[in-house]
Amino acid sequence: MTLHLAVALDGAGWHPAAWRADGARPDLLFTAGYWADLVVEAERGLLDWVTFEDSLAVQSTRHDSPDGRRDQVRGRLDAVLLASALAPLTTRIGLVPTTGVTHTEPFHVSIGIASLDHAARGRAGWRPRVSARPHEAAHFGRRTFPPIDPAGPTARRHIERLLREGVDFVEVVRRLWDSWEDDAEIRDTATGRFVDRDKLHPIDFRGEWFSVRGPSITPRSPQGRPLVTSLAHSALPYDFAARTSDVVYVTPRDADDAAAVVTEVRAAETAAGRTGPPLKIFADLEVYLGPPGRRARLDDLDGATHVSDAHVFEGTPEQLADLLLMWRASGVEGFRLRPGVLPHDLPAVTRGLVPELQARGVFRRAYETTGLRGRLGLPRPPSRYVTAS
Amino acid sequence: MTEQIHLAAHFPGVNNTTVWSDPRSGSQIDFGSFRHLAETAERGRFDFFFLAEGLRLREMKGRIHDLDVMGRPESLTVLAALSAVTTRLGLAATVNSTFNEPYEVARRLATLDHLSGGRAAWNVVTSWDAFTGENFRRGGYLAEADRYTRAKEFLQTARELWDTWADDAVTADPVRGEFLREGGVTPFRHTGRHFDIQGLFNVPRGPQGHPVIIQAGDSDEGREFAASSADVIFSRHGRPEEARTFYRDVKRRLAAYGRRPADLKIMPAVTYVLGDTEAEAAECAAEIRRAQVSPANAIVFLEGVWGRDMSFCDPDGPLPDVEPELGEGVSRGRAQFRGDRAATAAKWRAVAQEKNLTIRELVIEMSARQTFVGTAASVAEQMTSFVRTGAADGFVLVPHLTPGGLDELVDQVVPLLQEKGVYRADYTGTTLRDHLGLRSPVKETS
Numbered sequence: 001m002t003l004h005l006a007v008a009l010d011g012a013g014w015h016p017a018a019w020r021a022d023g024a025r026p027d028l029l030f031t032a033g034y035w036a037d038l039v040v041e042a043e044r045g046l047l048d049w050v051t052f053e054d055s056l057a058v059q060s061t062r063h064d065s066p067d068g069r070r071d072q073v074r075g076r077l078d079a080v081l082l083a084s085a086l087a088p089l090t091t092r093i094g095l096v097p098t099t100g101v102t103h104t105e106p107f108h109v110s111i112g113i114a115s116l117d118h119a120a121r122g123r124a125g126w127r128p129r130v131s132a133r134p135h136e137a138a139h140f141g142r143r144t145f146p147p148i149d150p151a152g153p154t155a156r157r158h159i160e161r162l163l164r165e166g167v168d169f170v171e172v173v174r175r176l177w178d179s180w181e182d183d184a185e186i187r188d189t190a191t192g193r194f195v196d197r198d199k200l201h202p203i204d205f206r207g208e209w210f211s212v213r214g215p216s217i218t219p220r221s222p223q224g225r226p227l228v229t230s231l232a233h234s235a236l237p238y239d240f241a242a243r244t245s246d247v248v249y250v251t252p253r254d255a256d257d258a259a260a261v262v263t264e265v266r267a268a269e270t271a272a273g274r275t276g277p278p279l280k281i282f283a284d285l286e287v288y289l290g291p292p293g294r295r296a297r298l299d300d301l302d303g304a305t306h307v308s309d310a311h312v313f314e315g316t317p318e319q320l321a322d323l324l325l326m327w328r329a330s331g332v333e334g335f336r337l338r339p340g341v342l343p344h345d346l347p348a349v350t351r352g353l354v355p356e357l358q359a360r361g362v363f364r365r366a367y368e369t370t371g372l373r374g375r376l377g378l379p380r381p382p383s384r385y386v387t388a389s
Numbered sequence: 390m391t392e393q394i395h396l397a398a399h400f401p402g403v404n405n406t407t408v409w410s411d412p413r414s415g416s417q418i419d420f421g422s423f424r425h426l427a428e429t430a431e432r433g434r435f436d437f438f439f440l441a442e443g444l445r446l447r448e449m450k451g452r453i454h455d456l457d458v459m460g461r462p463e464s465l466t467v468l469a470a471l472s473a474v475t476t477r478l479g480l481a482a483t484v485n486s487t488f489n490e491p492y493e494v495a496r497r498l499a500t501l502d503h504l505s506g507g508r509a510a511w512n513v514v515t516s517w518d519a520f521t522g523e524n525f526r527r528g529g530y531l532a533e534a535d536r537y538t539r540a541k542e543f544l545q546t547a548r549e550l551w552d553t554w555a556d557d558a559v560t561a562d563p564v565r566g567e568f569l570r571e572g573g574v575t576p577f578r579h580t581g582r583h584f585d586i587q588g589l590f591n592v593p594r595g596p597q598g599h600p601v602i603i604q605a606g607d608s609d610e611g612r613e614f615a616a617s618s619a620d621v622i623f624s625r626h627g628r629p630e631e632a633r634t635f636y637r638d639v640k641r642r643l644a645a646y647g648r649r650p651a652d653l654k655i656m657p658a659v660t661y662v663l664g665d666t667e668a669e670a671a672e673c674a675a676e677i678r679r680a681q682v683s684p685a686n687a688i689v690f691l692e693g694v695w696g697r698d699m700s701f702c703d704p705d706g707p708l709p710d711v712e713p714e715l716g717e718g719v720s721r722g723r724a725q726f727r728g729d730r731a732a733t734a735a736k737w738r739a740v741a742q743e744k745n746l747t748i749r750e751l752v753i754e755m756s757a758r759q760t761f762v763g764t765a766a767s768v769a770e771q772m773t774s775f776v777r778t779g780a781a782d783g784f785v786l787v788p789h790l791t792p793g794g795l796d797e798l799v800d801q802v803v804p805l806l807q808e809k810g811v812y813r814a815d816y817t818g819t820t821l822r823d824h825l826g827l828r829s830p831v832k833e834t835s
Contacts, residue, residue, distance in 0.1 A: 019561065019568060026561035026568065030593055032473065032504045056492060058591040066589050070569040075559070075593050078500040081469035085504045088420070088473045104493060107444065107524045108463070115462035119420045119470040139492040141586040185460065189410045192685040195460070197453040200446065213523035215453075217443050219418050219460040301566065 003324060003362045004334025004376065006096070006282065007042055007349060009035070010053040011073040013341040014286050015295065016061075017302040019073050023343035030077060032085050038342060039086045042093055045350025046364050048375055049094025049125060051229070051336065054079035056100050057136040064148045065135045072302070080112045087120035094372035096125030096229060102162055103131070103140045106172035107212060114177055114221040122222030122371035126173075127229050128244065130166045132159050163240045168207040170228065170244035175203035177225050178383040179215035201385040224380045227372050231284070233309060238268035246378060247280040249336050251310040255326045258283060262331035280376055283332045284310040288340040289317055289348035295340060310338065317352035321360060394776050394812050395654055395783025395825060396803075397437045397481070398430035401791050404441075406660070406758075407458045408680040408789045415792050417458050420470060422792035427471045429792075430478055433799035434813050436824040437479025437510055437601075438471065439623070439785055440464040444488060445521045447722040449689055450698060454720075456686050458791075465497050472505035479821030481510035481603055486539060488516065488525045491546040491584060495592075499551060502595025507820030510601035512623060515540045520721045537610045539583045544602065544618055546579045546586070548830075553577050554594040599830040601821050607635075615653065616642035620827050623785055624657040627760040632657055632780035654782040654825055659760035661786065663797050667763050674762045677789055678753045687749040690756060693720045694737065696730055704749040708741045760784075768798075769805035776811070 012019035012026055019026040028034040042050050058074045060067045079097035086095060095116065099109050109126075117124035131137075132155070134145040146154050184199035203214035229247040232238050241248035248265060252258035262281055269279060286308045288295045295314055299305050313320055324335055339345030357363035369375050401407040402417045409417075416422050427438045442464050447454040464482035471480060480501060484494055494511075502509035515536035516522075522531075531539060558573030578587040604611065604619035615622045616639060626632040640650045662677060664670030682690065684704035692699045696714040713734040741751045761768045775781055788794020806812035818824060 020563035020566060024563065026563060027559070029561070030503045030559070032506075036473075056496075056591070058589045070571065070573075071566045073568055074574070075554075075591055077503060077592060078497045081465055081497060081500045081504060084466045084469035085473045087470050088424070103490070105488065105525055108489070111463040112466050115466035118418055118462055119467065121420070135588055139586055139588045140490050141584055142490075180460070187409060192410075192683045193455045194409055194458055195453070195455050197455045200453050200459075210526055211523070212525070213445075215446060217446060217460065218462055 001362075002364050003328060003357060004048045004280070004282065005349075005354070005357075005363065006049045006051060006094075006334065006336040007047055007346065008051045008053065008284070008336050008338045009038055009342070010338075011076075012343075013345065014308070014338040015298045015302070015306055015340045016072045017298040018341040020301050021298065021341045021344065024341065025343070026073065029073065030075065035082060035086060036089050038346060039090055039093060039095075041346055041350055043090050045354045046367060047093060047350070047354075048334065049096050049123075049227075049372060051096040051125075051127060052079035052082055052098060054098040054100070055129070055131065055136070056103055056139055057131075057133060064133060080116060083124070084116050084119050087116065087123070090120075090123075092123070092367040092370055094123045094125055094227065094375065095120055096127055096227065098127040098129050100131055101128040101166045101169040103136065103142070106169045106210060107176065107216075109169075110173040110176040111216060111218045113173070113226050114216065114218045117221035117223055117226045118218075122373075124221070124223065125227035125229055125372055127231065128166060128170055129231075130159070130162045130240075132162055160236060163236055165209045166240060167243045168205075168209055172203070172205050172210055172212050174225060174228075175205060175384070176212070176214055176216040177220065178385055179203050180218075180220045181383045181386055182220050182224070185219060201383075220383060223371055223373050224383070225373075227376070227378070229282075232265075235264065235268065238265050239272055241265070241279060242269040242272040242274050245279060246277070246373075247282055247334075247376070249282050249284045250332075251284050252327070252332075253311050255330050258327045258332050259330035277378055280333050281331065282334040282336050283327055284336045284338060286310050286312045286338040286340055287320060287345055287349070288312070288314045289320065289345050289352060294344075298340070308338075317348060317356045320353055321356045324357070325360070325362065392776050392811065394772060394806060395656060396433065396435045396812070397439050397479075397656060397783070397785040398426060398435050398795055399439045399441070399658065399785050399787040400426055401788050401794055402441070402461045403443055403447075403458050404787075405457045405686065406681050406787065406789055407791060408677060409458050410680055410683075411790060413793055414790055417791050418460050418462060420467070423467050423471060424474055425792035426795060427475055427478060429795045429799050431475045433795065433803045434816060435478060436783070437481045437508075437821055438468075439481045439512070440467060440483060442483035442485060442514065443722070444485060444516070445524055445722045447720070448520075449692065450719045454689070456683065456689060465501055468509075469501055469504055472501065472508065476506075477508070477816045477819060477824075479508045479510055479601065479824060480505055481512055481601070483512040483514055485514050485516050486543040487531050487536060488521065491543050491550065491579075492586065492590070494543075495547040495550040495590065498547070498600045499592040499595045502597050502600050503592070507596030507822070509595065509597065510603055510621070510821055512603040512605060513540055513544055513619075514605060518721075537606075537614055541614060541618070542581050542583045546581070546584050548599060549577050549579055550590040551594060551599050553590045554592070556594055556598070559593050597820050597822050597829075601825065601827065612639055612642060615639060616648070617646045619653060620822075620825065621654045621656055624655055624781075627657045627659045627758060629775060629778065629780050632775070633778065636779055636781060651826065652828065656783045656785050657781050658787050659784045660758065660789065661761040661768055661798055661802075662759055663763070663765055663768060663801060665764065667767065670763050674759050678757045678759070681789070682749060682753050682756065684749055687752040690752045691748060693718065694730065694733055702748055705747050708738060708748055708751060765801035765805060769802050769809065772802070772806065773809060773811050
């Protein structure tokens, strides 16, 4: 069975000094051509999908405010639009942008991702992201958030609330995706009717944070429901993923921890009463491929030891292949690799790791499907509003 | 220099003028349709490609309207995809200032400007109806009187955010380890009636500084807003006399804001029909009107004006003797009928009597807005004269077919305009501001 492999794109790479590495093109980070080169390379390597990071604040080494640093990459393009600009330049690779779910409207996000799925002909995914950051809230001025003290009970209640709001947000988005039945457009010249209005459904969602009437303005997209993915490090976000997502990215430290995380995620699914296909569990890894010492040299440039929320791998593509197969034996079904330095580590994945996995018979030699859900073996779901007639 | 015509393309999607029953009518949602129309517009050296917006499906008498094209993608997402398959064409998105927040809209437009290399435009529209608001967090809270105050403050705030990054803020110097230059990015703080926000914007200034601002309002307030803040007016005045009056009025208002007449381009929405002869074009135009106003659609139009159920009427029969309802009306989610219903109904009745028209014929008579009808040569002449006589700076063409609706015009009329020397033979710049001959925005001092 093929192993699933996604790559997370952000700036010049996941190391804060990546933009200073040889071959990085930091002056082009805000151009379409820079991203086109990366995604075309990822597609050349037959990867399942790429993700695009995003947030509604500048990057910061601090959780609660900007850090004022000018020696790291600051600034980002809107991820949905970036993914969309790459859609016509590719044909098979999945495009998975991040959007916030704390300060934006579910209606806008729903039609944005559905439109990406139309433009990419069934290759859109989405990563909803909750933000608890007070400075991000100040960019919208609608709510005041408490300061983040990870140890304190206030922060936990705050995050719990935001995650519950996020669950509602994703539910609204999913209902809007379903609000047009696939065959709602009839173009019946005999009666003059363009649509069958009985196949367009108000979603009538009413919750603590939203009431959204619907239906969507955007017809159901090629995948029906684009792939929903989320990042989770602990119990609360596991619950969020179990309630909202098709795929969860987790961050185990090693193979044993991966097995423990898988058990925790499965328990969260049961507790949430999840129905339908179980979560696909992907492990996030930050990767530095090639000769040893690369990461340390970048740390020197940055003036600090870079700490990642994910396990950091340093070594050869062969060693990475060993690790992936070992973790897979713990129940992880795929991986999202975060290249330490994009110009170096992305080609090392596509031209080093991928052939190694192919040689071991665990990775595809050609794309078998065009749609992103299909690549994971997930069916195209009918609209929930279809009634048996 | 001879006055130069500016052209833009409107994608004919959700609109009662789009003739979907024509066998040549394609998908209104498939990306291939958007691509075809955009590529045609770029082949014709158009200034920009324009997408309208709808945030709720239209309804008639409390049910989803099913006679017109329905369903559209999110504007900015489509335009971002089009930025990859075009190189010069401006990309204009309609984005509502009522159901959005400045930080997010400013960064999405700045993103489109980066991705397209300086081709982004924003058609700033307002909304106040609770009907559309039912799809959003805060609902339809905005009083009608507040829509322009919010729109103005929204645009002002977006400009403040775009201006917080200097053009040369990103130095990206790996040797010195300086990604941003000192003082290149400044914090923002906006305190006003509608927004009280502060922090740091997170997208560098786009190639155009500010995207091109388009405005479509026609009220006195809308005209002042455009005169103070817009680069382009997308007007509804496609008849020469009223267009000239509108043009003079708006251009006159510019001086009060320290702006030159050339700083604001006026581009009415227009349609066209071509034929090999004038008679053939006229016949074709009549056919299109009949396709646009089907028997069922004629009743819907009538109901829009009368503000009540008229389904008992025969579209091919005479206008019945019933009075209009003066209240809210029956149509929702589209440009509302906002005039004096009783007076309009009386006028319609008079025209029907005078010309002895059936309901459908009457609707065709009253609603048809075909601007340029004729041979390619005569349409080129009409367009030229329109611009030369001070009725417009150019046109937003609204074809009645998706996606091939501009093919004929670009193949037949554009070359004639180029021969006349009133239209560019090729793009001379790369950004939309270049195409429109607009000055770079001056930074607000904070």
